[in-house]
Amino acid sequence: HVISRGNARQDVVEDDEDRRRLMGDLERASSRSGWEVLAFVLMTNHLHLMVRTPRPDLAAGMQGFLSSYASYYGRRRRRPGHLFQGRYRAEMIEDDSYYWAVSRYIHLNPVRAGMVERPEAWPWSSYPGYAEPSRRLPWVDYDRVLEARRGEFGGDDPAMSYRRFVEAGLADPPPSPFRDAFDGWALGSRRFVERLKSLVGPQTSDPPRPEAGRLSGLDLDRVLAAVVEFYGLEPGSLGRRGDGHVARAVAAWLARRHTEATLRELAPRLGLSRADSVPNLTRKLEARLRDAPALADDLRRISQILEAEAHPGELDDDRRGRARNIRGEA
Incomplete structure (x- = not known):
């Protein structure tokens, strides 16, 4: 309370x-x-x-x-x-x-x-x-x-x-x-x-999560496109109902964290018939993160791609290079 x-x-x-x-x-x-x-x-x-x-x-x-x-x-x-x-x-x-x-x-x-x-x-x-x-x-x-x-x-x-x-x-x-x-x-x-x-005392660290502040207010289309590109999916595949690919949950998590999109706006873009299915999807993803370091790494890497695009002039050479490598452009 x-x-x-x-x-x-x-x-x-x-x-x-x-x-x-x-x-x-x-x-x-x-x-x-x-x-x-x-x-x-x-x-x-x-x-x-x-x-x-x-x-x-x-x-x-x-x-x-x-x-x-x-x-x-x-x-x-x-x-x-x-x-x-x-x-x-x-x-x-x-x-x-x-x-x-x-x-x-x-x-x-x-x-x-x-x-x-x-x-x-x-x-x-x-x-x-x-x-x-x-x-x-x-x-x-x-x-x-x-x-x-x-x-x-x-x-x-x-x-x-x-x-x-x-x-x-x-x-x-x-x-x-x-x-x-x-x-x-x-x-x-x-x-x-x-x-x-x-x-009470020292706590174990949370699963790695991108910082919301630097990436707040991103364009929803760009976030969804970054997820599709990262996982090598076909355009529009996130909106196909019945597809259980983890990319849908990743897209929901990133969109809710970094865009101003509402639940009602997100649901159809992710192939969901109900708005309340979006937080259910993100909660399930959150529950998996602690025991799935590879999944947490996916979130971090996609966030680096988005950060490189949102702040191209602010990244140091090392971080910019990592972002290019993630996208396979190096």
């Missing part, structure tokens, strides 16, 4: 355009980092997230997410300086037995603040998708939360059960689930807390 507040509790959004941008930056950050977003709410001067992080990269992901939005906000409002407090607050959650309580706490924020009477009326949250399947966002993992307590609160329909659970909190507002957190940062058993403490 993550909370980030405005510096000195100042507002971080002023209108719906700001909220759309903040939500879009969250989507892009979750895709780049491989996060599984379970719940979120955007308030006026702070935000709440509940995310699963397959890799230990919450800090890097949050820095990219908040920095991207703060840069946009500063440009639009012509207000330099810090927008968010220097450090977000993060609380670890032991397992899915806490998912309903924590997500309800998140979703009821707009009601507690008097902004709406019912949580589904606040569009800047994941709850509308829990209340109505037609309003689901493709990058939020609703099913992981719903299945956590299937059959409770009446019936076998987990979505209906969850809605009843949330609505029970309207009639009888529950206390924050984090009142029982150990030392204010871990929600779970003492054994869980002790295990977390034992894990």
